[in-house]
Amino acid sequence: MSVRRAAGARAAHPSVLRIASVYPELLGTYGDGGNAAILATRAGWRGQPAEVVSVQAGDPLPRDCDVYLLGGGEDEPQALAAAGISNGQALGAAVDGGAVLFAVCAGLQIIGTSFPGTDGKVHAGAGLVDLVTTPGATRAVGDLVVDPRSELGLDVLYGYENHRGRTSLGVGLDPLGTVRRGIGNGAGQRLVGGTRGLTGGDVEGIWAARGAGLVVGTYLHGPALAQNPQLADRLLDEAAPGLAPMDSSDARAVAADRAAAALRAARAGQTSRG
Numbered sequence: 001m002s003v004r005r006a007a008g009a010r011a012a013h014p015s016v017l018r019i020a021s022v023y024p025e026l027l028g029t030y031g032d033g034g035n036a037a038i039l040a041t042r043a044g045w046r047g048q049p050a051e052v053v054s055v056q057a058g059d060p061l062p063r064d065c066d067v068y069l070l071g072g073g074e075d076e077p078q079a080l081a082a083a084g085i086s087n088g089q090a091l092g093a094a095v096d097g098g099a100v101l102f103a104v105c106a107g108l109q110i111i112g113t114s115f116p117g118t119d120g121k122v123h124a125g126a127g128l129v130d131l132v133t134t135p136g137a138t139r140a141v142g143d144l145v146v147d148p149r150s151e152l153g154l155d156v157l158y159g160y161e162n163h164r165g166r167t168s169l170g171v172g173l174d175p176l177g178t179v180r181r182g183i184g185n186g187a188g189q190r191l192v193g194g195t196r197g198l199t200g201g202d203v204e205g206i207w208a209a210r211g212a213g214l215v216v217g218t219y220l221h222g223p224a225l226a227q228n229p230q231l232a233d234r235l236l237d238e239a240a241p242g243l244a245p246m247d248s249s250d251a252r253a254v255a256a257d258r259a260a261a262a263l264r265a266a267r268a269g270q271t272s273r274g
């Protein structure tokens with residue numbers, strides 16, 4: 001599985017980067033809508049005009065966005081969101097055409113083949129990637145700290161998790177990383193150090209090419225891209241190859257990165273204290 005998208009992905013950055021926030025009223029419980037704001041703002045700081053397209057439940061999903069964001073939610077809204085997404089093939093077609101999909105928690109569960117509902121029923125997912133979610137014995141609640149696969153070249157990722165589901169990745173589907181602290185996918189799948197550039201440990205999330213696009217999923221709330229701006233910039237690089245680096249003379253960008261660094265340093269201190 002390649003780290004980057006397959007050849008044929010968008011060659012140059014678009015005039016306006018379109019970021020779809022999918023069903024924010026259903027998948028916005030944990031503040032993951034902030035990911036859209038982070039991406040649009042950081043794109044602007046990198047000289048790339050961007051707009052957030054808020055897709056309300058019941059509206060057709062646009063096929064022409066560059067980034068699609070799915071957030072977390074409670075079981076009932078999650079089931080409604082999944083039904084809306086799998087009714088059309090728009091999301092799969094957009095990713096196949098080169099878009100980047102970033103899916104958090106309920107969003108991660110929805111893009112797989114099935115997930116559990118409160119009613120004990122198994123709900124069909126959108127089937128975009130080969131993963132399945134089953135109910136856990138307990139709720140996973142608390143800090144989640146993730147070591148990204150080393151081949152991704154990303155720093156440690158910080159956030160929090162709150163989910164009952166446990167997610168198993170299909171054969172050949174690579175995780176985002178491994179769990180340093182918390183539960184993450186929590187399905188007992190482990191990766192051994194050295195294999196495919198992995199750090200070892202329990203797996204978390206996914207990072208998978210699909211067609212000319214990229215699917216990244218995680219249990220990290222936070223919102224994840226606010227606490228991990230390097231990941232935000234990486235998703236922008238994937239969605240708009242050739243993007244300029246951050247303008248270091250932009251005081252807002254410098255202040256934002258300083259704030260994120262301070263937060264990350266505090267989290268690192270907490271983590272080392274156990």
Ligand code: GLN
Pocket residue numbers: 030071072073074075078104105106107109162163164165166
């Ligand atoms: N409803 C799902 C679960 O509990 C996802 C929760 C979430 O998105 N935080 O597993």
